[in-house]
Amino acid sequence: MRIAFLAAVLLFALGPYVLAQEAREPIIDVHLHTHPANRFGTVGVPNPVTGKPSAAVTDQALLDAALAQMRRYNIVAAVGFSDRQSVARRRNGAAGRIIGGMQIDQGIGGTPIGELRREITQGSVRVIGDRSAVPRFGAKRSDTRAVPFSC
Numbered sequence: 060m061r062i063a064f065l066a067a068v069l070l071f072a073l074g075p076y077v078l079a080q081e082a083r084e085p086i087i088d089v090h091l092h093t094h095p096a097n098r099f100g101t102v103g104v105p106n107p108v109t110g111k112p113s114a115a116v117t118d119q120a121l122l123d124a125a126l127a128q129m130r131r132y133n134i135v136a137a138v139g140f141s142d143r144q145s146v147a148r149r150r151n152g153a154a155g156r157i158i159g160g161m162q163i164d165q166g167i168g169g170t171p172i173g174e175l176r177r178e179i180t181q182g183s184v185r186v187i188g189d190r191s192a193v194p195r196f197g198a199k200r201s202d203t204r205a206v207p208f209s210c
Contacts, residue, residue, distance in 0.1 A: 083132060083133040084133065085133050085134075085135040086132060086133055086134045086135065087134070087135060087136045087137070087138075088129075088134050088136070088137035088138065089137075089138050089186075090138060090140060091125065091137035091138060091139050091140065091157065092139075092140060092141060093125075093139035093140060093141045093145050093146050093148075093149040093150075093157065094121075094141040094142075094145055095118050095121075095141070095142075095145045096115070096116055096117050096118050096120070096121055098141070098145075102116040102117075103116045118145075118148060119152075122148075122149055122152050122153065125137075125149075125153075126153060126156070129156060134156075135156070136156055136157070136158060137156065137157050137158065138157075138158045138159075138160045138185075138186045139157045139158065139159060139160055140160045140161070140162040140186075141162055142162070143161060143170060143178070143184070146159050146160060146161070147159065147183065150183075158185050158186060159178075159182075159183045159184050159185055159186070160184065160185065160186040160187065161175065161178075161184045161186070161187050
């Protein structure tokens, strides 16, 4: 009787944890940084949270690490944001799992509107993100300079 009771308590207490470990719901990550390894200067800069330097110090190592975590957490697709060339490299190396996005942010060169429209039409850019960065440049969200990028 005690064994049955103990088994029932363990099943009740650990059942959801065990089930959660076995099957994860699919996730779509809507903001994956796809910056090159040297985006912020020196590669291997310590993580501000852990204090440990990144083991991924090349663009390929960053892609491999991102794909490993996508598999681990059942992330079936992710929208990649950075400069256009970096996003394209990651998108091309990820077998359709990374969706091309365009980031508007400091340190990332702007895209002429004609090129942006062509890339949207061709499907290489499917999302524009980080318009929230506009106030960091001293502009208001209503600033008309952002209008050409509103699709």
